Amino acid sequence: MTSYQPYVMGIDGGGSGIRVVIVTPDLSIHGWSEGPTANPSVVGADAAAQIVQTAMKEALAAAGLSSSQIAAVGIGIAGAAARHSGDWLRAVVAEAAPDAICVPSADYEIALTGARGERCGVLVLAGTGSLAYGVNASGASALVGGWGFLLDDKGSGYWIGLQGLKAVVQAADGRAPETALSHTLLGALELRAPLELIPWLYRTEKVRTRDIAQLAPLVLAQAKQGDEAAIAIVKRAASELMLATQTVIRRLDLTTPEFAFAGGLLSTPNPLSEALCQSLGLKAIPAAHHPPVIGAALLALLSLR
Structure with missing residues (x-):
């Protein structure tokens, strides 16, 4: 008899586009979808919600699963960090996966979790914007930067x-x-x-x-x-x-x-x-264990422990 393997969904809504993955705890991929940017600051909140939900449904279809089979969803969307847009993230996920636990996050948190393979360490990000984000062994976090181009984003x-x-x-x-x-x-x-x-x-x-x-x-x-x-x-x-x-x-x-x-x-x-x-003091660019979308899935898995 095989043990129960829950399905979780990871959502990475980066600035360039959205990626959705469905995995089991061994990180085997069962469904995947991609779409345009879901940054609400760029496309508007309603359009962003539609993009996220469409990508979620496409990943479910690719996996041959129903939304009721998803135990948890980790989500990080550029321009909609959980610290200020948590309610919006939960509402967007609930529309497409009402039975799942929602783990609202941020694009930088899922990037750190994916790169490190765990929610611990320090992420330095420099793209269009810039920030540094860290999580210590006790789970406390700190964010520096991420204020946007008018206020800060130095080094971006x-x-x-x-x-x-x-x-x-x-x-x-x-x-x-x-x-x-x-x-x-x-x-x-x-x-x-x-x-x-x-x-x-x-x-x-x-x-x-x-x-x-x-x-x-x-x-x-x-x-x-x-x-x-x-x-x-x-x-x-x-x-x-x-x-x-x-x-x-x-x-x-x-x-x-x-x-x-x-x-x-x-x-x-x-x-x-x-x-x-x-x-x-690094000899080379730190190698990432996983992409951010897997980081979102890892956060979803953590919620089931």
């Missing part, structure tokens, strides 16, 4: 891209030395001169956050090529991420924390990830 893709554009305009004024960033960034934006940045940035209804963040890899590339302005930006970015990390370590009274990296800027070797590794 947006911040690095914006510092690159500032270097361009300062060089144009003569306040700073010439930099290869001028040609590279203006070319990427299909602008002919620095003055064209004014209408591009201010005379449009489009929010340029992502457009600016997409310039960050170009800044990193110029830093690797030896451009002094780009090198200075990367050093400041690494310093800001290190400060956030050290603050998490201090708040949680950690002595020898295990680290995880997340976000497009820290997932591959580049001047920023290499500088942060050096500051943290």
Whole structure:
């Protein structure tokens, strides 16, 4: 006679899209689905709820299961962390899986749990935004950053891209030395001169956050090529991420924390990830055990203990 193996669902609603997985406690995958971004700050709460519920139903169909067979659901959605959107997360899950235990989380918590294979350690994230998040052995957590591009996000893709554009305009004024960033960034934006940045940035209804963040890899590339302005930006970015990390370590009274990296800027070797590794005393980027969607499933499994 085989023992009962409950099914749990993990939901990762990252900035680029949503992923849903159905697993058993041995982490065998029985169903999977993907969809567009479910960030309510981007698409609106109603549209985000619909995207999540559709992805949940598609994963159930792929697994050949009914919603009543799901014991628990772990969910982390960018722009809807449990600390401020827990009720919304529970309501969204209840619509598609009313009998399941809901474990509302955050995109950074499921990223840490997946990368470490457990809810413990310190995550440093640098993508469009930035933050550091940690959990100690007693289960206490601390978050530093995650305030968004208007208030903070230092060391993020947006911040690095914006510092690159500032270097361009300062060089144009003569306040700073010439930099290869001028040609590279203006070319990427299909602008002919620095003055064209004014209408591009201010005379449009489009929010340029992502457009600016997409310039960050170009800044990193110029830093690797030896451009002094780009090198200075990367050093400041690494310093800001290190400060956030050290603050998490201090708040949680950690002595020898295990680290995880997340976000497009820290997932591959580049001047920023290499500088942060050096500051943290790491020989290489920490290898992740699992992706964030499995981290969400692990949190669901924890709720059944």
